Amino acid sequence: xxxxxxxxxxxxxxxxxxxxxxxxxxxxxxxxxxxxxxxxxxxxxxxxxxxxxxxxxxxxxxxxxxxxxxxxxxxxxxxxxxxxxxxxxxxxxxxxxxxxxxxxxxxxxxxxxxxxxxxxxxxxxxxxxxxxxxxxxxxxxxxxxxxxxxxxxxxxxxxxxxxxxxxxxxxxxxxxxxxxxxxxxxxxxxxxxxxxxxxxxxxxxxxxxxxxxxxxxxxxxxxxxxxxxxxxxxxxxxxxxxxxxxxxxxxxxxxxxxxxxxxxxxxxxxxxxxxxx
Amino acid sequence: xxxxxxxxxxxxxxxxxxxxxxxxxxxxxxxxxxxxxxxxxxxxxxxxxxxxxxxxxxxxxxxxxxxxxxxxxxxxxxxxxxxxxxxxxxxxxxxxxxxxxxxxxxxxxxxxxxxxxxxxxxxxxxxxxxxxxxxxxxxxxxxxxxxxxxxxxxxxxxxxxxxxxxxxxxxxxxxxxxxxxxxxxxxxxxxxxxxxxxxxxxxxxxxxxxxxxxxxxxxxxxxxxxxxxxxxxxxxxxxxxxxxxxxxxxxxxxxxxxxxxxxxxxxxxxxxxxxxxxxxxxxxxxxxxxxxxxxxxxxxxxxxxxxxxxxxxxxxxxxxxxx
Numbered sequence: 001x002x003x004x005x006x007x008x009x010x011x012x013x014x015x016x017x018x019x020x021x022x023x024x025x026x027x028x029x030x031x032x033x034x035x036x037x038x039x040x041x042x043x044x045x046x047x048x049x050x051x052x053x054x055x056x057x058x059x060x061x062x063x064x065x066x067x068x069x070x071x072x073x074x075x076x077x078x079x080x081x082x083x084x085x086x087x088x089x090x091x092x093x094x095x096x097x098x099x100x101x102x103x104x105x106x107x108x109x110x111x112x113x114x115x116x117x118x119x120x121x122x123x124x125x126x127x128x129x130x131x132x133x134x135x136x137x138x139x140x141x142x143x144x145x146x147x148x149x150x151x152x153x154x155x156x157x158x159x160x161x162x163x164x165x166x167x168x169x170x171x172x173x174x175x176x177x178x179x180x181x182x183x184x185x186x187x188x189x190x191x192x193x194x195x196x197x198x199x200x201x202x203x204x205x206x207x208x209x210x211x212x213x214x215x216x217x218x219x220x221x222x223x224x225x226x227x228x229x230x231x232x233x234x235x236x237x238x239x240x241x242x243x244x245x246x247x248x249x250x251x252x253x254x255x256x257x258x259x260x261x262x263x264x265x266x267x268x269x270x271x272x273x274x275x276x277x
Numbered sequence: 278x279x280x281x282x283x284x285x286x287x288x289x290x291x292x293x294x295x296x297x298x299x300x301x302x303x304x305x306x307x308x309x310x311x312x313x314x315x316x317x318x319x320x321x322x323x324x325x326x327x328x329x330x331x332x333x334x335x336x337x338x339x340x341x342x343x344x345x346x347x348x349x350x351x352x353x354x355x356x357x358x359x360x361x362x363x364x365x366x367x368x369x370x371x372x373x374x375x376x377x378x379x380x381x382x383x384x385x386x387x388x389x390x391x392x393x394x395x396x397x398x399x400x401x402x403x404x405x406x407x408x409x410x411x412x413x414x415x416x417x418x419x420x421x422x423x424x425x426x427x428x429x430x431x432x433x434x435x436x437x438x439x440x441x442x443x444x445x446x447x448x449x450x451x452x453x454x455x456x457x458x459x460x461x462x463x464x465x466x467x468x469x470x471x472x473x474x475x476x477x478x479x480x481x482x483x484x485x486x487x488x489x490x491x492x493x494x495x496x497x498x499x500x501x502x503x504x505x506x507x508x509x510x511x512x513x514x515x516x517x518x519x520x521x522x523x524x525x526x527x528x529x530x531x532x533x534x535x536x537x538x539x540x541x542x543x544x545x546x547x548x549x550x551x552x553x554x555x556x557x558x559x560x561x562x563x564x565x566x567x568x569x570x571x572x573x574x575x576x577x578x579x580x581x582x583x584x585x586x587x588x589x590x591x592x593x594x595x596x597x598x599x600x
Contacts, residue, residue, distance in 0.1 A: 015411065117292045119526060121299075122574045124533035125551065125567040130303055132555055132563055202417075209420060213537055216422055218555045231422060241434070251423035258418040266414055 009271050016267015022260025030075035037072045040065040040225065049243050059245040061230070062237050067245060071253050073225040078208045078257055081142040081226075085207035086200055088146025093153030094196070098184045100154065101161025108158075115158070118151040124213065131219040138221045145210050149203045156199050160192035194272045201265035205258040212254050227254045281592050285582045289575050296571040300564055301345050305338065315561060317358040328356065354565035359557045364565035368547065372569055374444060375546030379535050381462060382469035383524070390474050391520065394481025395508060398489065398516075409482065416475025421534055424471060425541035428464045439463050442543035465542045469534050473527060477520060484519040488512045518588050525581035528574045 010016055052059040058067040100111035127144050134140050164170060165188065173183050208227075214220065215228030216235070227250040234246035304315075315332060316325050329335060331353070332344060348354070354364035397409055433441045439460060440446075446457045488494065489512055497511045539548030547566050554562040586592045 015407075015414070113288070113291075116288070117295045120292050120529065120575060120578050121296045122529035122532040122567075122570050124529075124536055125563075125570050126296075126299070126303075128536075128551060128555065129300065129560070129563045129567050132558065133304065133560055205418065209418075212420055213422075213533070216537065217540065217552055235422075241430075247423070247426055251420055251426075254420045255418060255423070258420070259414060262414045262418050266410060270410070 006271060010267055013267040013271055015263050016271065019260045019263025019265075019267055022256060023264060026075055026257050026260060027079065029072055030079040033072035034076050037069045039073060040069045049239065051243075052245050058249045059243070061233065061243075061246060062239060067230070067249055070225045070230055071227070071249055074227040074230065074250065074253060075257075077138060077224050077226040078211065078254075081138065081145065081211045082204035082207040082257075082261075084139070084142035085146035085149055086203050088143055089149035089153055089203050090200065092147070093150030094157055094189070096150070097154040097157025098161050098189060101158040102165050102180075102184055102188070104162075111154070112158070115151050115154050118148075119155075123148040124210070127210070127214065128217065128219065131214055136219060136221045138224050138226070141211055141214055141219070141221070142207070145207045149207065153196065153199050153203065156195050157189075157192055160195055161188050164188050164191055194268070198265045198269045198272075201261045201268065205261035205265070208254060208257050208261075212250075227251075278586060278592065281586050282583065285579055285586075289579045292578075293572060293575050296575070297345075297349060297568060298342075300567060301342060304560070304564060305341065315355060317558075319358070324356075331355070349568070354568065355561035357554075357562045358559045359554075359562070360559075364561050367550070367562065368565050368569050371545060371547045371550050372573070373546075374544060375532075375535055375539070375548060375570075376573065378462065378465055378469070378539070378544060378546060379528075379531050382466045382473070382535075383528075383531065385466060386470050386473045386477055387520075387524070389470070390477030391481050391513075391517070393474075394478045394520070395485055395513060395516075397478065398482045398485035399508060401486070409478065413475040413479050416472060419472050421468060421472060421537040422541055425464070425468045425538055428467060429541070432464060442541075444545050461542075461544075465538050465544050468538045468541075469531065472534050473531060476523065476527060480520045480523045481516060485512060485516040488516045491515075514588060518585055521581050521584050521588065525578045528577050528581075532570050532574055 048060060048062050048064040050056050050060040050064075052067075056066055056068070058071060060066055061070070096111050096115070100108045100115070102108075127148060130144050131141055134144075161184075170183060170187060173187055178187075211220075211226060212228030212231070215226050216232045218232055218236070220226050220229035220232060222229075230250040231247060234243065239246055315328060320328070331348065332341065332355070336344075352365045354368070356362065357364050357367055360367055397405055429441055432439045442461075444458060444461050445454060446461075449457055485508075489508075494507055494512055497507050502511070535546070536548035536551055538544070539546050540552040543549060547570060551563060551566050553559075554566070
């Protein structure tokens with residue numbers, strides 16, 4: 001019943017629906033696009049730095065490679081990165097948040113301080129250091145982004161858990177002798193899922209922005225196409241002012257992905273917590 | 278108050294210790310030979326030997342850690358692969374440029390964001406609500422290099438109003454020099470302000486809406502204080518507490534933004550240095566940059582904590598009481 005009513009009220013949220021449609025487009029392009037579009041590699045006989053035309057929809061780069069193909073393959077990389085990052089972040093943040101909220105005593109206080117410390121440290125310079133030392137790899141970057149994305153999630157899960165743990169239905173479950181793990185991961189987590197879901201969409205959006213930033217700084221994987229990597233190549237080759245399509249297209253792809261996920265998050269959030277009067 | 282400050286300082290120290298310990302462990306426990314992070318092919322055997330003595334790379338992990346802490350206490354951050362100079366000597370002049378940029382951007386963000394947040398809280402309505410939430414989403418979705426390129430393209434290349442990059446025109450002195458720095462700062466500052474403004478507006482607005490519902494606001498109104506006095510005199514001070522707290526949490530993100538912004542504008546701070554260090558695989562320089570940035574952020578967070586203490590009478594009045 002509740003599921004249905006959520007879907008119904010979400011479908012009335014215009015911005016949220018725009019985000020959802022955007023995500024469906026990205027997923028379709030990322031999953032099925034590469035089946036129809038050739039992986040851009042090596043040199044191409046096409047003219048280098050050709051402007052967008054009927055033949056090359058988004059133009060070509062300095063090696064004559066079709067930018068459209070790069071963007072399509074980049075969608076797959078972005079999806080992979082954001083899904084991996086969100087999985088890693090949930091794997092760390094959700095259990096920590098549950099434990100911190102459920103056990104209020106010393107363990108809770110300890111995890112609280114860990115969360116606060118992790119939120120204070122500036123993560124981008126640290127991620128740069130790790131990616132530089134470990135060498136360029138999409139998987140490494142994805143895991144590193146995930147490892148640094150858990151604190152906000154942990155805090156959100158903790159706050160919801162704290163609220164839920166005091167409710168009568170949890171007390172009832174404790175009295176019924178239901179194991180603590182079942183209570184935490186089933187009875188509490190399911191009800192804390194809403195706010196956590198909002199943060200997951202933000203983590204996915206931020207992961208793509210961070211990956212783009214890292215690739216732009218030259219820490220991307222040269223063996224796979226990523227939107228930030230296209231920008232880095234253009235920037236390093238000094239093409240950023242005369243070959244505008246090499247900057248505008250990947251940037252728009254990044255923004256499209258990020259805005260879609262953030263709008264979905266906004267939609268979920270405002271559907272779950274209708275505006276206060 | 279005293280107890281609160283002591284606690285905050287301790288927390289800051291603990292955070293810094295955590296940050297440097299993570300760095301230490303990352304560099305040494307990464308797969309592969311940990312010495313590659315410190316010893317480059319271009320070093321002479323003598324260089325390697327003196328580096329070994331400094332870092333103790335042949336000793337146990339614990340001894341290395343103690344050496345690492347002692348070196349940090351002496352501002353000894355190792356030697357840059359590329360510049361063949363002490364990392365601390367390279368970083369010191371760049372840190373000033375980065376802090377100047379972040380500080381100015383933060384100041385302007387608050388200067389615009391807080392009044393805007395108050396304004397949107399006082400004139401709420403469906404249309405304004407939608408606009409604010411849309412702008413927030415756009416704000417957190419901006420890819421900084423794109424925004425920076427767009428600003429350069431419009432203001433420098435098309436309109437010719439601002440310099441394309443750098444921090445100062447070489448060869449000028451005195452007040453001319455300051456003016457030149459200010460002109461060079463316009464676009465990088467604008468980039469950082471645009472990216473961070475939405476969040477400040479959001480937090481000021483929502484905490485202002487909460488505070489305006491409080492009993493003491495009604496009391497003030499009942500006493501005949503006019504609308505402006507209630508908003509700016511009574512409500513704003515308390516509404517500022519969440520805003521200042523979120524400003525502290527935004528600092529890490531601002532540093533990330535500054536790194537990307539600096540590379541586009543060739544601003545001679547730590548961000549541009551990090552960009553070069555990545556291209557040159559200069560790991561000691563990258564490690565030093567992180568440590569220095571972490572320290573700066575933690576210090577600035579401490580300052581925001583003190584501002585919160587000053588704003589929040591519950592902290593100020595609870596002298597001696599446990600937090």
